[in-house]
Amino acid sequence: MDPKNGSSFTGFILLGFSDRPQLERVLFVVLLIFYLLTLLGNTGIIALSRLDPHLQTPMYFFLSNLSFLDLCYTTSTVPQLLVDLRGPDKSISFAGCVAQLFVSLWLGSTECILLGVMAFDRYAAVCRPLHYTVIMHPRLCALMASASWFIGFVNSSLHTVLIFLVPLCGRNKIDHFFCEIPPLLKLACVDTTVYESELFSVSVMILLIPVALITFSYGQIVRVVLAIKSASGQRKAFGTCGSHLTVVSLFYGTGIYIYLQPSNNYSQDQGKFISLFYTIVTPMVNPVIYTLRNKDVMGAMRKVLCRGFS
Template sequence: MKHEVKKGESNTSSVMQFLLLGFSDLPNLQEFLFGVFFIIYIIIILGNSLIIMLIRLDPVLQKPMYFFLANFSFLEICYVSVILPRMLVTVWTQDRSISLLECATQMCFFLVFGATECFLLAVMAYDRYVAICNPLHYPLVMNEKICVNLAFGSWVIGMPVQIGETVQIFSLQFCDSNQINHFFCDIPPIIKLACGNTFINEMVVYVVTMLIAAVPCMWILISYGKIISTILKLPTASGRAKAFSTCSSHLLVVVLFFGSAAITYFRPKSNHSPGTDRLFSLFYTIVTPMFNPMIYSLRNKDVIASLRKLFLTK
């Protein structure tokens, strides 16, 4: 693999092309990894597409909760499609080169879709809060116009910030090494390749992450605090179980996504290593989206009933 650089007027070499090392440290497992990741990608596409189709076709699922779930499933398809197809091509062809523009584009879309997921999960938590804590006002508060606006806002609110963050990351000067010890263009491994002092850039990343991830996460925690308080006040055990079952799937997805992402971005820099970074990144970028359709279908009676109608009716 060649190290493509551009010589400046000074003695500094500017990297014009990166090498995604990915899983190159496992040379004997390349075909196995391709097979595993290909199957995972198919599962994610089919699973989330099935949920979208069920919600579109079944009148029983024409509710705000499932409207947001359809948005979430479509988002998961977009989210993994930013990473997995490129990774599959890399593993299959062993061509690990990626241009500066391609790398910046991949990071930008990854950050935008990641921000959308944070806000959409917060909106879904708000929907469950209104349904459980204010059930009489639910049809009024979560009407069609409000649902569309909340979903649209989730998709677009993080775009300017994440585009700006991508620009500031790739405004850095990259020199000497062009090897990204990761399977996609994520922020931590890219910053490691930058020349000079990157303290300000790292602080910007932390601030943006706090705004994009920590604020929605706090909203989710507050919502679920009130939800749990309301559920515990219900007079019967069956009522409490029914109320909790309506939000348990979403809560599990929240824990998986925010938990693995927080470990990746907020643990001390001294604890970062390429192996652990890849492991946690795999979890929240690929493994969690694979399990999400299963979590929502297996833990939701309405979705299970819709699946039965789809496959058992002639």
């Protein structure tokens, strides 16, 4: 970034919800509870998938990756927000802002790809049950998970470098609660049309290609499930896939709203609350969605608890 901006020396001020002081106190309590529940729920999913041999399958391997992503994603933003909500100092260093943007973009992009990979896993399980263990070989699962992390890393690196090359001309007040691309672009003192076009193109690939894979996978799943004569078989198949579809809807719905709408339509206040939703609410409810109707996870939880008490 050009040193004349001053941002590299003074850092940034995260305005967050400072225009609503009454809301800040309520948000602190609510977000602290949500954050603790997020840590508890996602750590529980990871621990169960390691402790119970019945959960050491491709589905739960990817679910563990998703839980780890949610843990890290929430931790990259919420602790800073909690500190800002409690004190008058809402500043963040230039390096801290760069790190926060990079990590949150990396984890968010990785989750986009991983949700598409999980849809392919469900497709293989329902539509190719006899070949499932051959298709979803542990080596292939590890390769797909690694590819998701790598693509997310490349996407985040590209955007982080580009966003901090945009001249800010000394502007350092971010009308948001963490360093995210849309509010950072609002600080620019030059025309950002070219960058916004690049951002839109990459976001289409990161968001819509996995959505296309998910749509195709579930189209095939529905076709196969409807051909099943047994009502209990249909319920089991739809129950297995329903949790994933719910998580996909929550995550992609908010992501598409933030990153695939024109900047002139972007509402700062709406953006804050939508971002609040996918940084804390979605990671908190994901473990609940995946465990509420999942007999395997509930059974593993009972076994682990009984073993602990005994």
